[in-house]
Amino acid sequence: MTQAATNLRIALVGNPNSGKTTLFNALTGTHQFVGNWPGVTVEKKEGRLKGHQDHGGSGGSGAGNVTITDLPGIYSLSPYSPEEIVARDYLLNERPDVILNIVDGTNLERNLYLTTQLTELDIPVVVALNRMDVVERDGIVIDTALLAAELGCPVIEISALKQTGLDALTATLLETACVPHTPKPLQLHAPTGTAEDIAAARYAYIDALVDRCVAPAPTDRPSISERIDAIVTNRWLAFPIFAAVIFFIYFISITTVGALLQEWVADGLFGDEWGIPALAAHLLAALGVTTWLESLVVDGIIAGVGAVLEFVPQIFMLFVFLAFLESCGYMARVAFIMDRLFRRFGLSGKSCIPIMIGTGCSVPALMASRTIENESNRRMTVMTTSFMPCSAKLPVIALISGALFGGAWWVAPSAYFVGIAAIICSGIILKKTRLFSGDTTPFIMELPDYHLPTAKAILRSTWERGWSFVKRAGTIILLAAVAIWFGANFGFTEDGFGMVAMSESLLAMLGNALAWIFAPLGWGDWRATVATLTGLVAKENIVSTFGILFNFSEVAEDGVEVWGYVAANFTALSAYSFLVFNLLCAPCFAAIATIRREMSNAKWFWFTIGYQGAFAYAMALCVYQLGTLVSTGRFTLGTVAALALVAGFLYLLTRGTEELTGEHPQHHQHGSDELMRHDRAGDQPADSTTECRFQYENQCHACRHHNLMCPGLYSKGKRTAEDTGDDDGEPDER
Amino acid sequence: MTLADVAIGTTVSVTDIVADEVLKQRLLDMGITDGAKITVRRFAPLGDPVEIVVRGCALVIRKEDATHIKVKQ
Numbered sequence: 001m002t003q004a005a006t007n008l009r010i011a012l013v014g015n016p017n018s019g020k021t022t023l024f025n026a027l028t029g030t031h032q033f034v035g036n037w038p039g040v041t042v043e044k045k046e047g048r049l050k051g052h053q054d055h056g057g058s059g060g061s062g063a064g065n066v067t068i069t070d071l072p073g074i075y076s077l078s079p080y081s082p083e084e085i086v087a088r089d090y091l092l093n094e095r096p097d098v099i100l101n102i103v104d105g106t107n108l109e110r111n112l113y114l115t116t117q118l119t120e121l122d123i124p125v126v127v128a129l130n131r132m133d134v135v136e137r138d139g140i141v142i143d144t145a146l147l148a149a150e151l152g153c154p155v156i157e158i159s160a161l162k163q164t165g166l167d168a169l170t171a172t173l174l175e176t177a178c179v180p181h182t183p184k185p186l187q188l189h190a191p192t193g194t195a196e197d198i199a200a201a202r203y204a205y206i207d208a209l210v211d212r213c214v215a216p217a218p219t220d221r222p223s224i225s226e227r228i229d230a231i232v233t234n235r236w237l238a239f240p241i242f243a244a245v246i247f248f249i250y251f252i253s254i255t256t257v258g259a260l261l262q263e264w265v266a267d268g269l270f271g272d273e274w275g276i277p278a279l280a281a282h283l284l285a286a287l288g289v290t291t292w293l294e295s296l297v298v299d300g301i302i303a304g305v306g307a308v309l310e311f312v313p314q315i316f317m318l319f320v321f322l323a324f325l326e327s328c329g330y331m332a333r334v335a336f337i338m339d340r341l342f343r344r345f346g347l348s349g350k351s352c353i354p355i356m357i358g359t360g361c362s363v364p365a366l367m368a369s370r371t372i373e374n375e376s377n378r379r380m381t382v383m384t385t386s387f388m389p390c391s392a393k394l395p396v397i398a399l400i401s402g403a404l405f406g407g408a409w410w411v412a413p414s415a416y417f418v419g420i421a422a423i424i425c426s427g428i429i430l431k432k433t434r435l436f437s438g439d440t441t442p443f444i445m446e447l448p449d450y451h452l453p454t455a456k457a458i459l460r461s462t463w464e465r466g467w468s469f470v471k472r473a474g475t476i477i478l479l480a481a482v483a484i485w486f487g488a489n490f491g492f493t494e495d496g497f498g499m500v501a502m503s504e505s506l507l508a509m510l511g512n513a514l515a516w517i518f519a520p521l522g523w524g525d526w527r528a529t530v531a532t533l534t535g536l537v538a539k540e541n542i543v544s545t546f547g548i549l550f551n552f553s554e555v556a557e558d559g560v561e562v563w564g565y566v567a568a569n570f571t572a573l574s575a576y577s578f579l580v581f582n583l584l585c586a587p588c589f590a591a592i593a594t595i596r597r598e599m600s601n602a603k604w605f606w607f608t609i610g611y612q613g614a615f616a617y618a619m620a621l622c623v624y625q626l627g628t629l630v631s632t633g634r635f636t637l638g639t640v641a642a643l644a645l646v647a648g649f650l651y652l653l654t655r656g657t658e659e660l661t662g663e664h665p666q667h668h669q670h671g672s673d674e675l676m677r678h679d680r681a682g683d684q685p686a687d688s689t690t691e692c693r694f695q696y697e698n699q700c701h702a703c704r705h706h707n708l709m710c711p712g713l714y715s716k717g718k719r720t721a722e723d724t725g726d727d728d729g730e731p732d733e734r
Numbered sequence: 735m736t737l738a739d740v741a742i743g744t745t746v747s748v749t750d751i752v753a754d755e756v757l758k759q760r761l762l763d764m765g766i767t768d769g770a771k772i773t774v775r776r777f778a779p780l781g782d783p784v785e786i787v788v789r790g791c792a793l794v795i796r797k798e799d800a801t802h803i804k805v806k807q
Contacts, residue, residue, distance in 0.1 A: 076763035080756050109789040110765050196751065199762035203770070203789075225792075229776075229785075238779045336794045340780035343796075442757045442799045444764055447785060447792040 008066045008177050010049070011091060013118060014102035015111050016073030017329075017448035019130045022457060023102055023160035024070045027170070034464065043370070044086075045070040049170065066174070069096065075110070077117045082375060091121055097177045099125045100169075105135040105142060105157075106449070108214060112206045115151065124176045125153040128169055133159040141215040150209055161454065225449040229333065238337045245330070246356050253317035253360065261313030270306035277302050292499050295489060296482070304481020304537055309470070311590075314391070315364045316466045318357055322368055323461035325353075327453035331371060332445060339443065345427025346436055347384075348377035348443070355381075355423065358388035359416070362591040363469055365390075366598050374443065376436050380427060382598045383608045386587040387422040389415045392539040393583055398558035399543050403566040404575040415583055418619075422584055426615060429652045435607075437657050469590070480589040484537050488530075488548075502548050507533060520638045521581060521617070522574030522624035532581070538588045573631065577624035584616035618645050735807075737772060737786070737800040745773045746805040753802035765789040766803060 012027075014020045025032075028047025049066035071090060072083035079085050091099070101118050103111040119125050127148070135142060148155040154172045158165035232241055252258065269275050277298050284294040325331050331350065339349030350372045358365035365385045372378040389397065393415070401411035430436055487507035491500040502508060510533065511526035518524050518532075527549040535542040540557070547555030550565040559566075570578065586592055586609050599605045625642035628634055740746050748770045751758050765788045766772065773787040783796045 076759075078759045078763055080759060107789075107791050110791045113763065113765065195755075195759055195762055196768060200767040200769070203765060203767050229792075233776065233778065233785070235777075235779045332794075336783065336785065337778050337780075339794075339796070340778060340782045442760050443783065443794075443796050444760055444799065445794040446764075447794055 008098070008174075009094070009096040010066060010068045010098045010100050010173060010177070011094075011096040012068055012070045012100045012102065013087060013091070013114070014073060015075055015104065015107075015114060015446075017446060018073070018102050018104040018107075018111060019160040020070065020073055020102050023128065023130065023158070024068065025457070025460060026160055026163055026166055028068055034468075043072075049173075051170070066177075068100070074114065076114055081373070083373075091118075091123065095123060097124070098173055099123050100128060100173060101125055102128045102130050102160075105129045105131045106138070106140075108142070108210050109203070109206055112151075112209065113202055116202050116205065119151060119153060125151075126169070126173055126176050127151065127153055127155040128160075128165075129155055129157050130160050132157040132165070133162050139217045143213045143215075147209070147213045150213070161451075223449065225329070225447075228450050229447070232330070233333055233337055238333075242334060242337060245325075249318070249321045250356070250360065253314055253321060258314035258317045258360070261317070262310055265313055266306075266310045270302070270310065276306070292489070295499070296485060299489070300482050300485030301478060304485065305478055311361050311363070311392070312466070312470060314360055315469055316462055318360060318364045319462040319465050320458060322353070322357070322364070323458040323465075324453060326371060327451075327457060327461070329448045329450045332447050335445060336447065343443075345424050346377065346380045346431030347423075347427055348372045348374055348381070351377065351381040351385075354385045355388055358385045358390060360391055362386040362388070362390050362587050363594050364465070366591060366594040367465055367469070369598060373445070379599065379604060380430060380436060382595055383430070383611060384423040384426050386591050386595070386612070387426070387584055388419040389583055390539070390587075390591075392588065395540045395543045395557050395559070396535075396582055397579065399546070399563070399566065400575045400579045402558055402560065403563035404570055404572050411579075415579065418580055418583060422615065422619070425649075425653065426611075429649075430611075432652070432655060432657045434658045469594075481537055484534055488534065502530075502545075518581075520625070520641070521577045521620040522628075523570060523578045525569055527569070528578055532578075532585070535582055536586065536589055536592075538590075539582065542582060573624055573627040576627070577620040580623050581616045581620035584612065584619055586612050618649070622646060735805055737774070737795075737803040737805050738784070738797045740772075740774045740805065742774055742776055744807070745771055746807055747771050748803060749806050750804040751802060752804060753799075757799060757802060761799075761803065764793060765791070772803075772805065 012020060012024055024045065024047060027049055029050045031048035031050070033046050034043060046067055046069050049068055069090065071087040074081075074084045074087050077084060077088050077091075079088060090096070099118050099121070101115050103115060115125070115127060129142065129144060129147075132142075142157075144155050144157055154176060156165055156169045156172055158169055160166075231237055267275070270277060280302055281294060281298050284297060325334075331353065334353065335349035337349070338352045342349055342351050351369070353371070354365040354368045356365075357368055362385060365388070366382055369378050369381040369385065372381055394412075397412050397415050401407055405411050484507070487510065488502050488505050489499055490497065491505040491509065493500055493504065507530050508526060511530035515524045515526045515529045518529055523529075527546065530549065531542045531545040534545040543557070543559040543562075544555060546559055546562045546566060550562045555561045566575070587595075592609065595608055596605045599608065621638070622642045622645055625636075625638040626646070628636075629639050629642075735746075737746070737748075748766055748768055750768065751761055751766065753761065770788060775785045775787055775792065777784050778794075782798075783794050784800060786793050786795060786800075
């Protein structure tokens with residue numbers, strides 16, 4: 001075959017925590033493309049194999065590309081989680097040239113389970129036996145040659161972390177891809193029968209295999225991980241240690257070092273005297289551009305995007321810690337100790353990480369929610385994380401607290417309390433709706449061994465996440481900033497349309513037009529409405545908008561200059577209602593864009609934004625109306641509405657869970673779709689020359705003959721021809 | 735007896751899994767098959783979930799799910 005000169009596709013498959021990402025990075029270097037698999041929030045990573053041009057034998061002229069696709073970490077090919085479905089779809093429909101199966105040498109039994117399934121797919125498999133350095137250190141001996149002979153595919157010893165054995169692996173991969181694939185004799189890993197029989201048979205086969213190929217370590221003392229866990233997940237110490245870790249991260253990345261860097265960016269890079277805005281202003285003035293263009297660049301684009309980029313240092317610092325916690329294995333322990341607490345609110349143990357980070361900035365917090373496997377828990381986390389007061393909301397809290405509460409000590413803590421209460425209540429309410437009650441994915445999680453990640457791996461992960469944030473600041477946030485700038489600076493005057501003061505601008509018109517909406521909340525003032533709108537660019541804009549609208553060109557961060565005006569325009573109650581609304585409503589554009597990305601589904605995105613807005617409105621209404629009732633005894637229509645809301649709220653909190661109306665949970669639907677596809681794959685003419693290796697030969701012929709599902713790999717029993725009538729060949733739109 | 739009733743430090747063997755398709759397949763994939771040996775290592779500080787060792791691998795499973803796994807000493 002001449003495949004070496006054409007494009008080769010290698011699929012990297014393996015268990016979670018088997019070192020897959022490390023191997024992928026080692027094999028591809030910087031030649032990577034990150035995206036999402038269509039329709040799901042499972043990350044899709046592809047990369048070019050490094051140094052493959054050396055091979056191929058076409059004189060260096062036209063050596064083809066070797067693309068490696070990093071499939072999600074999976075334990076099996078069962079169609080029950082988005083990751084498994086993505087991996088299966090890819091393997092069955094796209095038919096890569098070679099499967100590179102990474103196997104954790106320190107945990108052969110469980111890892112080989114997936115290998116037995118992969119070797120039945122009739123695609124050449126190369127097994128990379130990872131963590132050989134640890135295996136050797138522990139005194140375990142693996143007979144790789146025997147393992148290879150038994151599995152019927154090459155087995156290469158590597159250490160992805162230490163980067164050993166990679167050359168041999170690359171050579172074997174290319175060799176395997178170049179040699180015409182000859183079907184190996186049928187291997188019987190599993191008999192037919194129920195799911196139990198098949199899994200048991202696979203494991204029995206693996207047990208026997210491991211018995212023959214592996215000489216276990218001479219002594220069986222508790223591992224380092226076990227000893228660390230005895231302390232870290234200890235009944236009494238677990239929570240104090242966790243609190244200390246969170247405090248440490250928060251302290252370093254948000255308050256001390258992070259704040260210092262942020263200040264430097266805000267006052268230095270985007271400062272007024274010597275920063276980019278000043279330089280740009282000077283430059284534009286020197287070029288003699290018109291006022292409006294200068295204003296667009298300086299006040300619109302640079303100020304708007306700068307407001308977001310200010311948080312980049314904090315975000316990067318947070319990502320460094322996050323990457324460390326994730327890759328060292330502590331994050332799984334956090335999920336373990338917190339699960340009980342968070343499960344009650346429809347969240348996962350891992351949700352506490354996003355929520356904690358959310359006190360700094362919602363954007364990295366929302367991105368951190370990716371580590372949550374359960375789709376429903378992850379969505380719930382994305383919906384509720386931005387309720388936590390982030391650092392950009394602190395100036396708003398300071399403004400309200402200073403202007404109307406005399407800087408009372410309880411205002412700031414109460415904002416956090418409101419945020420936490422909003423998360424808990426939303427969790428309880430939403431969990432009971434049909435939207436969230438359908439997901440039955442069980443929570444079964446591996447506790448990987450602790451290991452010290454390399455600095456390179458951490459920096460890489462930090463950079464990937466941080467850069468995607470910066471890119472977003474350059475696109476959607478830029479557009480939003482320009483739109484808000486336009487609204488705030490243009491309006492209709494006697495002379496027609498042109499630049500005006502903010503109080504006569506389009507935004508002010510919009511504020512006036514929308515103010516009535518917020519009247520029941522006690523702040524139907526157009527300035528408050530405009531401030532809320534500009535707060536969507538960045539929450540701290542609320543303070544500077546008040547400054548502009550009350551005719552101050554420049555205000556301190558807590559807006560001390562405008563306190564008197566704010567106090568004159570608000571009452572204590574309406575100010576607190578304003579605060580509550582702005583804490584809970586849709587976050588800033590950066591976070592909104594992140595929600596859109598993390599949901600990767602328009603329906604869920606709009607539901608989230610709508611829910612946040614409605615929840616914020618309801619809470620602010622209750623605060624103002626009930627507060628008015630208590631303090632003045634006035635009973636109005638608004639009071640009735642607030643009381644009705646409270647009653648509805650209590651009902652939603654205490655009612656039973658909505659049952660699904662459909663006959664089957666979603667998973668079953670996936671299951672049958674997957675079966676159809678497998679059936680088609682099995683029927684492709686290309687496979688007709690090969691022996692069916694899915695199952696006992698006669699069994700499988702029978703399957704084909706009657707167009708029945710081959711039960712071996714998927715253990716779903718027989719299906720009739722009508723069930724497998726899907727022939728459009730398209731991935732189903734989920 | 736189910737896995738949820740097993741005391742810390744005890745090793746038991748699986749006799750049956752009584753669960754819906756999704757949970758059962760997930761448990762089987764993770765190596766919890768009939769006859770597999772499971773050691774209960776510890777409970778989370780709040781009493782749930784539970785950490786078990788199956789086939790040399792540490793897993794975390796909720797008690798609710800553990801009740802579906804029938805075991806014997």
